Amino acid sequence: MEKDIAKITVIPPKSLDTFAAARYDGKTISGAHPQVVRSTGHALPEGKSGELQPETKILSVYKMERTFFHVDIDNRRFIKVGVPDHTISFDHMVYKGSHYEMPFDLFLEKPPKPGDLNHEDVVITKIPQLVTIALQEMSEKYQVPAYELKNLSDFDLMVDLKALAAREKDLLPVFEIFGKNYNVDLEDYSFKRGDHKIPLNGFKPVSDPYGDRYAYIDSGTHQLVKIDITTIKEMPPERVVKIVIPSNDRLDAYYVGKNREPDLKTYLLSNPILTGQKARVIPLSQTNIPAIVKSNVNNELRQQFEQTQRLNARKMRRGINT
Secondary structure (H helix, E strand, O other): OOOOOOOOOOOOEEOOOOOEEEEEEEOOOOOOOOOEEEOOEEEEOOOHEEEEEEOEEEEEEEEEEEEEEEEEEEOOEEEEEOOOOEEHHHHHEEEHHHHHHHHEEEEOOOOOOHHHHOOOHHHHHEEHHHHHHHHHHHHHHOOOOOOOHHHHHHHHHOOOOHHHHHHHOOOOOOOEEEOEEEEOOOOOEEEEEOEEEEEHHOOOOOOOOOOOOOOEEEEEOOEEEEOOOOOOOOOOOOOEEEEEEOHHHHHOOOHHHHHHOOOHHHHHHHHHOOOEOOOOOEHHHOOOOOHHHHHHHHHHHHHHHHHHHHHHHHHHHHHHOO
16 A cells, blocks of 8 residues: 655754754654754754854755655755764655655665565655655755746756757757767767767776766867877877867766666656757866876987997997907
8 A cells, every 4th residue: 555645844943952843744743853954965063052054054854654854955865864874865766757766674764775675674665756845945956936846846847858858859969069069979979060970989088987088189170189198209289189078978868868777757857968068178288298298208318318328338348348
């Protein structure tokens, strides 16, 4: 039998040493101390008195089965009331249109491990739309008046519906490189503009293998340029620059969600379709290439000097022997 979806209303206190008046189905939560959380998500010490500072906020409270959690919209997580280290990422939730569902261990008060889904303490909990359980926070985050949110679902609010409609019609995303618009074609794994292609496999990770990527490119011809950092001894022409592009899920979240994820709508809620993106252009003078060139030249000069020293030593030894 499905459980009713509860609604929580939190009345923020005026100071940190004032108890919060929270209501669950019309009943006051006795002894509920306000969990005041900074924008970083770290809790302030309980019992600290004084007026709330501008950087603090009171988070809404939601009762998940038998446990009360704060709803941290900015960091996409639930925080157990009074236990700031006990968190549940929104990524565990599956969007069902009118609500979310999530496996929840009643004993551990968090989602179970994959192998424990059939444990007797595990239930599928239903969670209302975030616009229902954290109306004010959603209003602030997405800059939409609270009264307008009452007629919107999370999907309506958090997903660019116009961009989604375009992708559903197979219109490829647009990405700007050097002021020119290219289509992002992850099926072909390239940027396309007319007959010209820039292959995505020519880009390397900046640091995180699943994060931003970079490549060297001729800004005049829009052709990728290979730079061997182990041998380069002079700077390329100034028109050769470094460009940085985002990960695939930011280039085309719709394609990634549709082809590689179990549920497209749930994926798009946490990986929005982005528009108006463009490559970040970095002149080589602002990269480590000049230092690499200088180091390679110095190494070559040192090797030449050492070789000359060895040759001179051999000549001297021959002279002594004769």
